[in-house]
């Protein structure tokens with residue numbers, strides 16, 4: 001009867017005593033998240049299949065977060081926003097984090113920012129639950145010990161009408177990270193290392209569970225970075241057992257009545273891989289694949305045109321704190337774009353201080369650009385007028401999660417995925433740079 005954490009969550013959600021990898025089961029969802037890009041077609045399919053006057057299965061269990069293409073003059077993008085707004089009002093969706101005024105984002109108290117970080121900040125990432133989202137990086141939420149995965153529009157429309165989904169139980173690959181984290185490494189280096197090891201299809205339709213004393217010492221923000229990128233290895237979900245760090249993060253954000261779930265003692269894993277983090281070095285993923293791993297120090301001759309610090313992977317407040325640690329007291333040599341993931345991160349940039357200076361002062365004194373309105377911005381390219389979009393075939397060091405051709409705009413642009421430390425060090429020199437040069 002032994003099950004892994006993920007199997008136990010799915011068994012409970014399916015009202016079954018036991019599930020095994022490969023089982024096809026009907027799972028009851030606790031939450032469905034959608035956004036301005038995937039929302040309109042999900043809504044269209046929902047109306048087509050359930051009827052024009054149909055009601056969603058539970059208005060309290062749907063979260064709609066505009067975040068992708070929002071600060072733009074693009075008419076089709078703005079129409080998307082109107083579509084989700086009309087639907088949220090019509091269905092009385094409880095959690096609709098609207099942005100009505102595109103020109104003054106701070107005048108929108110309901111507006112949050114990038115969905116995956118907003119979900120966590122607003123207390124929607126609850127241990128033991130099942131979260132589906134119409135976005136592949138929904139796996140981010142697994143950092144809180146829940147089952148969280150991205151789904152397509154048709155599945156989401158079905159879920160919207162019924163509250164359930166047919167799901168195959170994934171087998172679990174466990175990654176045990178041990179040792180004290182060196183002061184030049186961040187979670188981004190670890191996940192790039194793992195993806196480099198197993199490849200972009202190395203965890204296809206499997207759970208990637210992260211464990212070990214390194215993970216136990218990590219903040220929730222760093223744990224999110226690990227889980228965020230499991231989809232880059234094809235993972236169905238990422239997960240980390242909840243602990244005191246998890247509960248402290250959730251305190252005051254959500255109801256304390258959740259039921260955390262843990263691996264059974266004799267749980268069976270598809271595979272176990274162990275890493276001694278003290279032996280690892282800063283890494284990048286070179287163009288054009290997240291598994292194109294290389295040591296940063298081997299890329300010293302790569303001249304860059306810009307640095308981008310942002311997204312659900314690398315635009316959290318901890319990511320900016322890490323970048324500021326390196327940049328403080330230096331001048332950047334290339335345009336350095338700062339895109340906070342959420343409105344809260346944006347505000348924190350102007351409040352949190354390091355040695356008497358706010359983070360924004362540190363960045364502006366170093367010559368970085370003004371922090372942008374929080375959104376997905378250029379992480380996914382977006383309309384031509386998107387802040388930070390790579391409209392030319394330039395070379396960019398980015399804290400985002402994907403570097404496929406065209407991902408940030410121009411198809412000939414070259415994206416080096418990196419940690420906030422490496423991104424900051426590279427901004428200072430104008431070359432891909434190992435952060436140890438500045439620590």
Ligand code: SF4
Pocket residue numbers: 068114115116135137311312313375376379380400401
């Ligand atoms: S920040 Fe990038 S990866 Fe994250 S949800 Fe937005 S587009 Fe997707």
